[in-house]
Amino acid sequence: MALFGQTFITGVLMGGIYAIIAIGMTLVMGVMKIINLAHGALMMVGMYICLVLFEHAGLHPYVALIPTMIALFIIGYLLQKYSIGRVSGVETIIPESQVLLTLALGLAITEVIRVIFTSNYQIIHPALTGEYWHLAGMTIEIPYLIGFVIATIFVALLHFFLARTDLGQSVIATSQDKDAAVYMGINAERITNFTFGLGTALAAAGGVILMPLFYLYPHVWHPYLMKAFVITILGGMGSTVGALSGGLILGLAESFGSTYWGPQWGEVIGFIIFLLILLFLPGGLKRIIGR
Amino acid sequence: MEKKRQWLILAMLGILCIVVPPFMGTYAVHVLILVMMWITMALGWDILGGKTGQISFGHAIFFGLGAYGGGLLFLHWNITPWWGMAAGPVLAIIVGIPIGLVCFRLRGPYFALAMLALNEIIAIVFTNLDTLTNGATGIDCARTWGAEKLPYYYIALVIAAFAIFVTYRIQNSKYGYYFVSIREDQDAAEALGIPTTRYKIYAMIPSAGITGLAGALYMNYISSIYPETVFALEAISIFMILAVLIGGAGSLWGPVLGGAIFAGLDEILRATIGPISFLVFAVIAVLIIMFMPDGIIGSWPKVRAYLRRRKLTTGSEG
Numbered sequence: 001m002a003l004f005g006q007t008f009i010t011g012v013l014m015g016g017i018y019a020i021i022a023i024g025m026t027l028v029m030g031v032m033k034i035i036n037l038a039h040g041a042l043m044m045v046g047m048y049i050c051l052v053l054f055e056h057a058g059l060h061p062y063v064a065l066i067p068t069m070i071a072l073f074i075i076g077y078l079l080q081k082y083s084i085g086r087v088s089g090v091e092t093i094i095p096e097s098q099v100l101l102t103l104a105l106g107l108a109i110t111e112v113i114r115v116i117f118t119s120n121y122q123i124i125h126p127a128l129t130g131e132y133w134h135l136a137g138m139t140i141e142i143p144y145l146i147g148f149v150i151a152t153i154f155v156a157l158l159h160f161f162l163a164r165t166d167l168g169q170s171v172i173a174t175s176q177d178k179d180a181a182v183y184m185g186i187n188a189e190r191i192t193n194f195t196f197g198l199g200t201a202l203a204a205a206g207g208v209i210l211m212p213l214f215y216l217y218p219h220v221w222h223p224y225l226m227k228a229f230v231i232t233i234l235g236g237m238g239s240t241v242g243a244l245s246g247g248l249i250l251g252l253a254e255s256f257g258s259t260y261w262g263p264q265w266g267e268v269i270g271f272i273i274f275l276l277i278l279l280f281l282p283g284g285l286k287r288i289i290g291r
Numbered sequence: 292m293e294k295k296r297q298w299l300i301l302a303m304l305g306i307l308c309i310v311v312p313p314f315m316g317t318y319a320v321h322v323l324i325l326v327m328m329w330i331t332m333a334l335g336w337d338i339l340g341g342k343t344g345q346i347s348f349g350h351a352i353f354f355g356l357g358a359y360g361g362g363l364l365f366l367h368w369n370i371t372p373w374w375g376m377a378a379g380p381v382l383a384i385i386v387g388i389p390i391g392l393v394c395f396r397l398r399g400p401y402f403a404l405a406m407l408a409l410n411e412i413i414a415i416v417f418t419n420l421d422t423l424t425n426g427a428t429g430i431d432c433a434r435t436w437g438a439e440k441l442p443y444y445y446i447a448l449v450i451a452a453f454a455i456f457v458t459y460r461i462q463n464s465k466y467g468y469y470f471v472s473i474r475e476d477q478d479a480a481e482a483l484g485i486p487t488t489r490y491k492i493y494a495m496i497p498s499a500g501i502t503g504l505a506g507a508l509y510m511n512y513i514s515s516i517y518p519e520t521v522f523a524l525e526a527i528s529i530f531m532i533l534a535v536l537i538g539g540a541g542s543l544w545g546p547v548l549g550g551a552i553f554a555g556l557d558e559i560l561r562a563t564i565g566p567i568s569f570l571v572f573a574v575i576a577v578l579i580i581m582f583m584p585d586g587i588i589g590s591w592p593k594v595r596a597y598l599r600r601r602k603l604t605t606g607s608e609g
Contacts, residue, residue, distance in 0.1 A: 111567075282401070
């Protein structure tokens, strides 16, 4: 029973952290209708900024969270405005030129970081790292718990922002129908840039939460990008509730898969869910929960 | 006249490729082998990605299966991996057809993502099925010609020429036009009576086969394979796409040029500027997608027109 509980809790906590990374991606995918392959690399940039803030300014990652998010918002905004946005609507032989551009950007960003910080593994030990709570035979790592709480707060804030503010409603309008949004007087281009910045900032938040838990190297983002895709497809594009539930499902599936089937197969379960959803439930959980 | 000149250039290039390498150093021949391998891979990817418009982020599946086709024969029955030249592509095609049957129901980015996921799944499966694939330890075999590189070069050349020939034949057949119609507008193609899913499978077969052939060559030339290198998402699947993009997708000479530039530039940059070589490469890729989205071959008419216009305007001013 303790094993089951431990697996469950690990899955839920990890799932919450996945959700915040995925929610940035689902926003961008909802508005731009493209898969953003630079998402993971931008998350990694956030992690390195957090590393610098920790090592040189002594800021705890949970404090560095805000400046890191602001920095990544600006980076994302500019990237979309001056690079990815320029390619939109250009007639090309291969239809997915924006996607391929995000791919190349992701590689370039990773290389910039690798040249600056080298490929060495970096690890930081801020306060709270490695502290545990023991609860009925289960152990809960404190940074996981805090990460989960932060992620949930952000998801709630984002949900509120999208539902209750004018800017949020413009984002939703643009993702539902870009042309119609333009007719309603929304500057769709600026909204797209803003959404990209916001998505990037949320990815960075996810990265920063991971900082006290894992080591850091330039290619750290590969698995998280994959998970973000899986969750985005699982939850449905542009859906915050979908991303949160998708994150929890993926976290639980991986956790139970690695406990009861074998750690090396944990990731495969996620991909299998992904393929099944793509094939049998296109549109994801959004279709079921309806928002 | 134009056609005749093209054939002449082609024949001269071919003769150069055959005659010159024996007089080159070992390292240069090594680079040329990689160039030929990447040309083959780029052409293989382009049949499905460039011509049919189905952007695959998982062609390392076929490359890896091509390599493992020979590798598994060697591992289990001690058969020379040269038989992999036949077994690899066949294995790639056998796996490719069901993948196509399932994934071709998806469109655009969803197809790309499904291939990406399959790539990761297959890499993990090959790493963990120890009894079948020898797991992460990979497969080692002895090289037939030891350190001698020239025989490998000529085999690579023949394979690349074969890939060019296949692409040329496809491009000028009914199938080529059907493929392009699917890329340009799948619904219109469907409405005109083209069974699009079936034709995507027809594109998948040569695409997987040629990519598998390159994998089989890799197995024989490098002589040791690991799941993480032959099924690599970045170093194989994604680089294949970038190679095609640089040259120009959807044409015959685009992937050839792209593959050659990719492999050649990669080696040259690594030898000259060392650690930042890949950064330079990635930036070049970004710039090409931004400013020459159809690649060097595809955007060449536009560039030429632009240069001509500039010449005219500066000429009239001066």
